[in-house]
Amino acid sequence: MSKRSHDDAAASGDPKEARREAKRLKKEKKAQKTEPSDGDVAVPAQLDAVVSEKQPTSTDEILSKDERKALRRAQKQAARAPEAREVARPATGTLGDQEAAAKAERKAVKLAEKSTRKVAKPSEHVNGQTSGEITAGDKHGAGISGRENVDESAYREDTGLAALPQSDIDAFVADNHLAIEDPHKQAYRPIIDFKYLPGDATQRAPFANFSAPTPIQAACWPYLFAGRDVIGVAETGSGKTLAFGLPCVRYIASLPKSMRSGVKACMVSPTRELAMQIHEQLVKLAEPAGVKVVCVYGGMSKDEQRRTLKGAHVVVATPGRLNDFLQEGAIDLSGATYVVLDEADRLRRGGAQDHLDNGANW
Numbered sequence: 001m002s003k004r005s006h007d008d009a010a011a012s013g014d015p016k017e018a019r020r021e022a023k024r025l026k027k028e029k030k031a032q033k034t035e036p037s038d039g040d041v042a043v044p045a046q047l048d049a050v051v052s053e054k055q056p057t058s059t060d061e062i063l064s065k066d067e068r069k070a071l072r073r074a075q076k077q078a079a080r081a082p083e084a085r086e087v088a089r090p091a092t093g094t095l096g097d098q099e100a101a102a103k104a105e106r107k108a109v110k111l112a113e114k115s116t117r118k119v120a121k122p123s124e125h126v127n128g129q130t131s132g133e134i135t136a137g138d139k140h141g142a143g144i145s146g147r148e149n150v151d152e153s154a155y156r157e158d159t160g161l162a163a164l165p166q167s168d169i170d171a172f173v174a175d176n177h178l179a180i181e182d183p184h185k186q187a188y189r190p191i192i193d194f195k196y197l198p199g200d201a202t203q204r205a206p207f208a209n210f211s212a213p214t215p216i217q218a219a220c221w222p223y224l225f226a227g228r229d230v231i232g233v234a235e236t237g238s239g240k241t242l243a244f245g246l247p248c249v250r251y252i253a254s255l256p257k258s259m260r261s262g263v264k265a266c267m268v269s270p271t272r273e274l275a276m277q278i279h280e281q282l283v284k285l286a287e288p289a290g291v292k293v294v295c296v297y298g299g300m301s302k303d304e305q306r307r308t309l310k311g312a313h314v315v316v317a318t319p320g321r322l323n324d325f326l327q328e329g330a331i332d333l334s335g336a337t338y339v340v341l342d343e344a345d346r347l348r349r350g351g352a353q354d355h356l357d358n359g360a361n362w
């Protein structure tokens with residue numbers, strides 16, 4: 001009913017008719033007030049807020065107290081589970097009333113919970129490899145091979161780390177975009193603080209100037225301490241050297257003196273510069289532990305390098321020079337059970353495959 005018809009009724013001179021019209025008009029106005037306007041069709045945005053960080057005020061108007069509580073819970077969980085965002089979104093387009101909103105809300109809570117569990121749990125779809133795969137970014141890779149035939153009980157999680165609430169671990173994994181796949185499903189907790197490293201405080205001295213392990217270190221260390229094979233992928237400058245270097249040095253340092261002689265670890269790097277960088281960092285850790293690290297690479301006198309090899313526990317090498325020394329018997333890797341292929345993808349691309357194949361019978 002329009003104002004025009006009300007005017008018409010008044011103009012007809014029938015007061016009864018005019019009163020009826022006025023009443024109808026009032027009713028209509030009331031009904032218009034309760035109907036959503038075009039601006040209220042912001043339902044998708046409100047439901048997006050189920051998984052976004054900020055909760056718009058209009059959500060408060062639509063949801064009940066219990067629903068708002070569930071919403072906050074979902075937001076917290078969804079913040080740690082980015083996949084939930086994508087799964088929850090399709091539900092948003094079709095909902096326009098309170099009941100539907102509550103339904104979508106419940107669904108989002110469930111999805112967020114499920115996704116959170118998924119993030120926390122190592123994936124189960126690994127293709128029969130024996131390696132754990134640790135991914136923290138995707139620029140450069142380091143193939144890290146742990147000790148063979150080592151009792152996996154060699155690594156015992158620090159009690160403080162084991163006592164942390166799962167939510168702390170989940171938050172670390174989600175915040176650092178870590179994906180950890182472990183076919184053995186041991187689900188070691190990342191060592192998120194140096195104080196959770198095995199060993200006493202003196203062994204943490206090399207990290208005195210660092211505030212916390214980097215994500216790739218935190219994720220790799222438990223697996224490598226346990227003697228597992230690891231493929232680690234992380235961007236450049238993310239601390240991969242210590243990720244594989246610390247467990248290596250600790251392993252050698254832990255050997256009884258009678259078993260310590262000879263090369264115990266070999267690290268192959270695609271370039272001389274990278275090999276030298278690894279060497280430089282490892283020496284700082286290794287020397288105080290009585291572990292000798294040497295670096296051999298092409299373009300330098302072999303004689304000098306041969307001399308340095310005497311008494312070495314760890315050899316850092318470029319593929320060609322390593323192969324030369326293997327051929328001539330200057331390096332014996334028969335006792336080396338800790339092998340690192342630094343930037344394994346680059347090693348392959350750089351034509352190191354033949355050298356690596358030659359070294360396969362180390």
Ligand SMILES: Nc1ncnc2c1ncn2[C@@H]1O[C@H](COP(=O)(O)OP(=O)(O)OP(=O)(O)O)[C@@H](O)[C@H]1O
Pocket residue numbers: 140210211212213214217234235236237238239240241242274277281
């Ligand atoms: N936990 C840490 N906190 C702060 N700095 C660290 C930490 N661990 C290592 N670093 C420092 O970060 C720098 C880069 O580390 P590193 O060379 O291991 O990175 P990377 O991932 O191996 O890089 P690249 O891909 O270039 O080889 C080094 O100077 C190293 O001393």
